[in-house]
Amino acid sequence: MEKPSRVMAPTMLDRRTFLRAVAAGTGVCALGGATYVLADDGATRQAATLKRPDGRPRLPPSQFLLQRLRPMGGSEGDPSAKSFKLRVYGEVESPFEIDFTELLKMPQVEQTCDVHCVTKWTVLDSHWTGVRVADLAERAKVKKSARHVIFEAAHGYTSNVLLREALAPNVLVAHRYEGAPLARPHGAPVRALVPDLYFWKSAKWLTGIRFSAVDQPGYWEVRGYNNHADPWREERYG
Ligand SMILES: Nc1nc2c(c(=O)[nH]1)N[C@H]1C(S)=C(S)[C@@H](COP(=O)(O)O)O[C@H]1N2
């Protein structure tokens, strides 16, 4: 069988829509029961007709569907929850460090959201558990002067997000994906999750959250990628 390039779960679309997408294509094959590979872009086109509650299309321009996250690599950090420490600091009144046990004692959010990689794959309805960056910010007492959040990860990887956007309720420090502890390639034990920006903003193997008055373009942002990274505006490159 060919390597699947476009895969999706039929449960994401209603049955009629799914069958219409299949009919428009040249073939479908079952992969492990619940997964289908579409030979054409029918399903992706159908997904593009879905809308978010905020009116934006579920599928941002030029994206296609995958069923699960594709591991995109990067320099892995220590995956052990036991040695995990997250530093929350910078433009705050009460900087702190939190270990994994303490992180689990903070309010836990379970959420379903879509993620969009700049390499053009999208995963709809991914399930995550984690702690809101907004709750960590409140605990640190972020100063009025703060405007940016810098996510810091193993081996110097960073990503920058506007404070206003990092405080959105769907921005998490995530430790579970699809009902299981985060797997190592996806950032174990803890990653950032910023669903409404291209996925490179979602730093894996997270070590710190730094609040800042000034912007500091991150790893990809200084290598030609867009500083903001809004998938609906196709902010791919700088
Ligand atoms: N620490 C770290 N985080 C990272 C990266 C990385 O190289 N290092 N890559 C980013 C990019 S470019 C993407 S698309 C996503 C991929 O996440 P995934 O491998 O879980 O699919 O992680 C982001 N977070």
Ligand SMILES: [Mo]
């Ligand atoms: Mo990426």
